[in-house]
Amino acid sequence: MKNLLVVGLMIMSGFVFGQNINDTLRQLNQEPLISGKKIKPYPLSKKGQIFVFYGWNRDAFSNSDIHFTGNGYDFQLNNVQARDKPTKFGIVYIDPSWFTVTQYNFRIGYFIKDNLALVLGIDHMKYVMKQEQTADFSGTISDPKYAAMVQNGQVNLADTEFLTFEHTDGLNYENLGLEKYKNLIHKRNIDLVWSYGAGIGVMFPKSNIKLFGNERSDRFHVAGMGTDLRSSLNLVFWKNWMIRAEAKAGYINMWDIKTTLNNKPDKARQDFVFVQALAGIGYTFNTKKYN
Structure with a gap:
């Protein structure tokens, strides 16, 4: 009473x-x-709560102009098409020793205020230039062998001797985001929480590039920056477990892509828009217990 x-x-x-x-x-x-x-306390809402998340993504990229500079060349390929490179589904998706092979995402979030979280994330995407395409060419190449591959202001990239271009180990977007959370469904054993926000970060790709028959460039390097807008639905169950589905759109500008293994000034630059869909599982901490 x-x-x-x-x-x-x-x-x-x-x-x-x-x-x-x-x-x-x-x-x-x-x-x-x-x-x-x-x-029952609201999940993903109280100051001091923490969550971690691991999942997998699929990506799409806009066409991109890629500018190459180095000893004996200065040229640009226009409207280059690219795709992602998802790993075939199998044990690799749940085997911890192979987790970097897949296109994965990692998040750790901390609620700095009620319903407002600071989220540190790694988006491991993969970017592969489509080999079977002809790109518009502008600029100069001093080597007559490769200059001859340019015909009528275009170059057929199907000839892999001219160029192979990938960020497959990968197109790593290390980002910090701010996300707002709102509870949509609040039941005893289940919650549905919507979030939206934005992020910014550095691009740390391991680019696999082979230009003009040079030894393939394959090393991690801070190449530029990215920014994004994101929104997610989070299904929280059994008090702490979470299934997260997220959509993201962003812009990437990389002005210092290494194209050779040595310390020559050879580099490329490009910018493009990306969209990403991801899903996975997470866990929340510091969610108060209830009877």
Whole structure:
């Protein structure tokens, strides 16, 4: 009876002083309600909560102009097409020793305020130039062998001796985001939480590039920056477990892509838009228990 009286008084005070009933119920989140039981706390909402997430992605990229400079050449390929490179489904997706082979995502989030999280993420995408295409060419090449491959202002990239171009180990976007969370469904054993936000970060690709028959460039390097907008749905169950589905769109600008293994000034630059869909599983910490 005492608990019921407390509830009634708090709700009445909400009406008198204009307090939102939802806010009143959130306050009751910290106190017993009826028969010593507590209201289930909202997940992904309280300051101090933490979550971790691991998942996999599929990506699409806009056409890109790629500019190459180095000893004896300065040219640009226009409207170059590219795709991602998903790993065939199998044990590799759940084997920890092979996790970098897949197109994966990792997140760790910390709620700096109620419903507002700072999220550190790694997006391991893969970018592969489509080999079977003809690209518009502008610029100069001093080597007559490769200059002869340019015909009528175009070059057929199907001849892999001219160029192979990938960020497959991978197109790594190391980012920091700010995300706002809103609970859509709140039941005893399940919650559905929507989030939206934005991020910014550095591009740390391991680019696999072979230009003009040179030894293939294959090393990690900070090549530029990226930014994104993102939105996700988070299904939280069994108090702490989470299934997350996220959509993201962003812009990448890499102005220092290494095209050779040595310390020559050879490099490429490109910028493009990307879209990403990802899904995976996570776990929340510091979510208060309830009876």
